[in-house]
Amino acid sequence: MSAGRPRDAGFSLVEMLVGMALFAVLGTLLLGFAIGTTGVADDVRADSNTSGEARLAVERMTRELRQASEIRSVTIDDEGRVLAFTLGIDFDGQGGVEANAADDPEVLTYTWRPEERSLVLSGGGDSADVLAGGVVKADLRLRSSQWIHDTNGDGTTTWQEIDDSSVSTSDDQLDAAELALIDLVSVELEVQDGDTTRQFVVQADMRNRDGGPA
Ligand SMILES: [Ca+2]
Ligand SMILES: [Ca+2]
Ligand SMILES: [Ca+2]
Incomplete structure (x- = not known):
């Protein structure tokens, strides 16, 4: 032992x-x-306030664009700037898009207001600033994966090329038939936070959406 x-x-x-x-x-x-x-x-x-808000807004937008089953409408101004887009998202998964679903409106519109430098989200009769002030620039780009309409052959089919195509009326606006071909959406936000300007980019490929072109 x-x-x-x-x-x-x-x-x-x-x-x-x-x-x-x-x-x-x-x-x-x-x-x-x-x-x-x-x-x-x-x-x-x-990364206080504005940038933080922008990051959240960008995350939310990305999620919603990916979930969206359709782009219902877009607002294009005289200069050809896309100022707003309206998405239909079947949040409750029941197959339809209800504009006035009680808790979770399924039709959402994102609007950029250049004068107010704000980004507004509206749906179900309500609207709220997603980004109040500070949005120096919001470049909303709508494109299509339909390469056949890439008239100038630069590898990108822009909404203008879809508008100029024989799909529908060439009127610097997008109607339902033209919107059905838009499946790539990107949003480039330039946000002023104090002395610095930051860029945020949202890119969403909607090619796999239900009910889209097969
Ligand atoms: Ca639904
Ligand atoms: Ca092109
Ligand atoms: Ca058109």
């Missing part, structure tokens, strides 16, 4: 050394993690 003691002591020394080594490794890892987290926290703080 007495011979067992030194061995026990030896074991505990080894254990202690192993423990210390493990502790050192873990400590280093945890410290690294903590420093990394602090960095992220600082980024988020520096």
Whole structure:
């Protein structure tokens, strides 16, 4: 029995050394993690209000564009700028798009108001600023995957090319038949946050939407 003691002591020394080594490794890892987290926290703080809001808006828009089963309408001004688009999204998954569903309107419109520098979301009779002020530029681009209408052969079929095609009337506006061919939507937001201008890009491929062109 007495011979067992030194061995026990030896074991505990080894254990202690192993423990210390493990502790050192873990400590280093945890410290690294903590420093990394602090960095992220600082980024988020520096990213105050407008940029944070823009990030949320962009995430939401991306999600909704991907879920959308249709682009119902768009608003294009005299200069050919796309100022608004209206999406139909079957949120409750029951197959139809209800404009006035009680809790979750399924027809949503995003409108950029250049004068107010704001981005407004409306649906179900309500509207709210997604981004109040600070939107220096919102470049809403509508494109199509129908390469056959890429008249100038630059690899991109723009809404203007769809409008100029024989699909429907060439009137610098998009009607339902033309909108049915629009399946690539991108939004480039330029947001002023204090002294800095930041860019946010939303890109959504709607090619896999239900009921779209097969
Ligand atoms: Ca529905
Ligand atoms: Ca083209
Ligand atoms: Ca047209």
